[in-house]
Amino acid sequence: MIKRFKDFFNKYFKNLFGKKKEVKIGLYGPPNGGKTTLANRICEDWLGEQLGNVSSVAHETREVQIKEKVVIKSGNKQITFSLVDTPGIATKIDYEEFVKEGMKEKEAKNRAKEATKGVIDAIKWLDDMETVVVVLDATKDPYSQVNITIMGNLEARNIPVLVVANKVDLKKADLKKIESAFPKYDIVGISAKYGKNVDKFYEKLIEVAGK
Amino acid sequence: MPHQCVKCGALYGDASEAIIKGCKDCESKLFFYVKQDYLDKAKERTSNLTKVEKNQIEKDVYDIIGDEIDKDIPVVLDIESINIIKPGKYELDLVNLFKKKQPLIYKLEDGKYVVDIMESFSKFSKK
Numbered sequence: 001m002i003k004r005f006k007d008f009f010n011k012y013f014k015n016l017f018g019k020k021k022e023v024k025i026g027l028y029g030p031p032n033g034g035k036t037t038l039a040n041r042i043c044e045d046w047l048g049e050q051l052g053n054v055s056s057v058a059h060e061t062r063e064v065q066i067k068e069k070v071v072i073k074s075g076n077k078q079i080t081f082s083l084v085d086t087p088g089i090a091t092k093i094d095y096e097e098f099v100k101e102g103m104k105e106k107e108a109k110n111r112a113k114e115a116t117k118g119v120i121d122a123i124k125w126l127d128d129m130e131t132v133v134v135v136l137d138a139t140k141d142p143y144s145q146v147n148i149t150i151m152g153n154l155e156a157r158n159i160p161v162l163v164v165a166n167k168v169d170l171k172k173a174d175l176k177k178i179e180s181a182f183p184k185y186d187i188v189g190i191s192a193k194y195g196k197n198v199d200k201f202y203e204k205l206i207e208v209a210g211k
Numbered sequence: 212m213p214h215q216c217v218k219c220g221a222l223y224g225d226a227s228e229a230i231i232k233g234c235k236d237c238e239s240k241l242f243f244y245v246k247q248d249y250l251d252k253a254k255e256r257t258s259n260l261t262k263v264e265k266n267q268i269e270k271d272v273y274d275i276i277g278d279e280i281d282k283d284i285p286v287v288l289d290i291e292s293i294n295i296i297k298p299g300k301y302e303l304d305l306v307n308l309f310k311k312k313q314p315l316i317y318k319l320e321d322g323k324y325v326v327d328i329m330e331s332f333s334k335f336s337k338k
Contacts, residue, residue, distance in 0.1 A: 095299030109267075109299030116293065116301045117275045123308050149305040 022068065023081040025209060026129040028122065028154075030146045031058035031088025031115075033135040034166040038192040039065070039085040045198070046072050051085055057101045059115035061087045064125055074203040079210060086125060087118025089146050126153070131160045131209040138165040138173035138189060142181035151182060162201075162208040165189040169196055213250060214287055217241040218269045220258070222250075230287065241269055242287045260297060267298040 027035040039051040052065050065085040072079055093115045098108035126132075132154055136142055154161050162185070165178040169191035179187050188204045190197040213222045214230050218239035223229045233240045260268070272295070294302040 089305065091303050091305055093301040093303070105299075112299040112301060113271045113274055116303065119303055119305075120275070120293075120308065123305075126309075146305065149309060153309045 023079070023130045023209060024084055024128055025081045025131045025133060025205070026084040026086055026125065027133050027135055028086055028126070028150055029088065029135040030137070030140075030144065031090055032056075033088065033137045034192045035088065035135045036061050036065075036085055038133070038135055038164065038166065038190075039067070039083060041192045041195060041198060042070060042072070042083060043067055045195075046070055051083070057098060057103070059088055059090075059093065059098075059111060059118065061085060062111070062114040062118040063087065064118075064121050072202050072206065074199070074206050077206045077210070079206045081131075081209065084125060084129065086122035087115060089119050089122055089150060090115070091145055093119075126157070126159075129159055131162070131205075133162050133164055133205065135164045135166055135192075136178060138167050138175055138178055139170050142178045147181075151185075160208050160211050161185055162204055163187040164192075164201060166192050169194050213245050213247075214242040215245050217243055217272055218265050220260075220265070239269055240283065241272055244287045264298055268295050271295070271298060 027039055029035055036052045036054045040054065043049055043051045047067070047070060051067050052061055054060060064087070067083045067085075070081055070083045072081075093112045095105070095108035095112040098111050099105055103111065134147075134150060134154070136147065151161070163178065163182055165173070165175050165187055167173055168175060168189040173189070175187075175189040178189075186204055186208055188197065188201050190201050192198070213224055214227070215222050216229075216234040216237065216239050218241065219234060219237040221229075221234055221236045222245075223234075223242070229235050230242060234242075275293075292304050292307040294304075296302065
C-alpha cells in the first residue's frame with residue numbers, strides 16, 4: 001500500500017516537473033545472439049563509439065552495460081533512450097565449454113561464475129525496462145527454453161517487445177522460423193555485424209518504444 | 212524443510228541453531244535451502260565433491276551473491292534456482308529466477324534479520 005502511494009507520488013511529481021526518467025531499452029536474449037554486436041552497431045551509428053567487447057566464445061558480456069542519451073532518428077521521428085546491454089541468459093553454464101574454446105581451466109571457471117551472476121543481474125534489470133529488444137540468432141532453433149521463458153515473462157510484465165532475428169547474412173539463417181515461433185511480435189531480420197537492414201530495425205524500434 | 216551447508220554438505224532442519232550460528236561441523240554460514248523432494252539430489256551433490264571443490268563453491272557463491280553480503284550473517288540459498296554441480300558448472304532454473312515470489316534467500320525464522328538478496332542485487336547492479 002505504502003509502495004503504491006509512493007509510486008503514485010513519484011509519478012505525479014515527475015510528470016508535474018517534467019523530470020521523467022529517460023526511457024530504458026534493454027537488449028535481452030540467449031548468449032551469442034549478438035546483443036553486444038547490436039549495441040555496438042547502435043552506438044557507432046548514433047554516437048560514433050563502441051559499447052562493449054564481442055567474442056565468439058559465449059558469455060563475453062557478464063555485466064550489464066549502459067549507454068545513456070542515445071538518440072536515434074528515422075524519418076521525422078526520433079527517440080532518446082538509455083541502451084542497456086545485458087549478459088546472455090542461459091539455463092546451464094559449464095566451464096568445460098570454454099575450455100573447449102581454448103581457455104585455461106581457472107579462467108573458464110571464473111567466466112562460468114561471472115556468467116551465472118550475469119544471468120541473475122540481467123533478470124533483475126528487467127523490472128527497469130520500458131522496452132525490450134530480444135536478440136536471437138536466426139541460425140538457431142527459436143523454440144528453446146530460454147527464449148520461451150524470456151518471451152513469456154516479457155508478456156506477463158506487459159513490456160513492449162521487438163524481436164531481432166540476427167545473423168541473417170549467414171546461409172543457415174531462417175527468419176521464417178523465428179516469425180512462426182513468435183507470431184504476435186514485431187520481428188526484424190538484420191545483420192548487426194554488417195549493418196544489413198538496420199534502418200528497418202531503427203524504424204521498428206521507434207515504433208515499438210513509442211507505443 | 213532441511214538446509215544443507217554449502218561447504219561441507221551437512222544437513223539441518225528448519226529450526227536448527229546451526230542455521231543461525233553457522234554449521235556445527237565447518238562453521239560456514241552459507242546454506243542451501245532444500246525441498247524434501249530434492250533431498251536425495253542434495254545429498255548426492257556433496258558426496259561426490261572434494262574438500263577443495265567445496266571450498267571453491269562456497270567462495271564462488273559469495274562472489275555471485277555480491278560483496279555487500281556480510282559473511283558473518285547466515286545466508287540460505289534456494290537450491291532450485293541455482294544448482295552448482297561442481298565449481299564452474301551451474302544449472303539455472305530460469306522460471307524460478309524470473310518469479311519474484313521466489314527469492315534467492317529465505318527469511319530465517321529464528322533470526323533477528325532478513326537478508327533480501329533481491330534488494331542487494333538491485334543496489335549492486337544500479338550503482
